[in-house]
């Protein structure tokens with residue numbers, strides 16, 4: 010099996026919900042939420058693609074970076090590269106029934122470990138989604154991160170305990186899920202958090218706490234003040250609010266303010282290894298990959314997820330050679346072409 014076969018297979022199975030376009034630019038799938046697209050007319054997802062594409066990287070091949078090191082230390086866990094699987098739930102309605110939720114969870118948890126990295130599990134309107142993620146994490150000794158919807162604090166804390174019990178590496182909340190009315194319609198209300206509510210969550214656990222869905226310096230500062238260990242600069246793949254900016258537009262100013270006091274993870278449109286260089290050059294410590302992992306799982310199950318991750322890692326390695334960096338620390342803003 011190779012990645013071309015995996016994607017061909019996935020394209021067949023996902024007919025009507027995802028065309029697995031050569032350019033995953035949010036045009037074909039605009040408005041398909043539920044589905045694989047972006048909300049509204051899809052402009053946020055399209056912006057993720059456009060802004061990332063606009064960033065150009067300087068090529069270098071007269072240097073001695075012959076064998077770059079891609080390893081990344083995430084909160085004490087050494088990963089094969091600065092890339093993890095993004096939390097994704099609701100495969101039954103988002104991926105058109107092409108894969109069962111439990112199978113997807115199994116594929117990402119095991120496929121990521123086999124590629125030397127980890128997955129984040131998500132939470133959704135059906136409480137089983139989170140429980141299945143936790144059960145899958147338990148089988149591999151907890152190596153992963155549990156991202157919980159912004160429910161009431163007592164409900165979140167119950168789910169933090171579940172993550173602690175299986176030895177998860179970190180927990181967090183996708184705070185940008187605060188407006189998901191569909192969660193309320195399923196009897197699982199969500200909403201935004203005040204700084205005191207966020208502090209309560211951070212203080213409720215010894216595990217590192219991560220906030221996913223930050224898009225401004227102001228909110229990064231609030232997260233820092235609440236004592237979180239990391240933020241994920243993200244607009245949820247353009248699925249929660251149409252008309253926002255993309256993460257690459259705000260990453261550098263956020264990193265300048267938070268420095269090394271929090272881990273800065275980012276996502277939105279990572280499709281090739283060079284995209285990881287772009288995100289890191291702009292200030293991210295590591296990235297999350299979303300939709301390509303769904304294609305991998307639907308088209309080739311665990312093997313397809315592994316192939317997707319390995320291909321990205323190999324492309325990153327190759328891109329590091331062609332940009333003249335020996336390790337991740339050497340990736341910086343100077344690598345970006347400023348017209």
Ligand SMILES: Cc1cc2nc3c(=O)[nH]c(=O)nc-3n(C[C@H](O)[C@H](O)[C@H](O)COP(=O)(O)O)c2cc1C
Pocket residue numbers: 044045057095096097098099103104131132133156183221243244245246248276277278279297298299300301
């Ligand atoms: C079908 C689908 C379902 C998602 N479900 C969740 C979720 O349950 N929790 C969450 O934090 N993010 C969720 N996300 C957002 C991803 O975690 C991630 O932020 C986004 O997909 C990254 O962009 P990319 O797909 O362009 O790589 C979902 C995204 C998609 C496409």
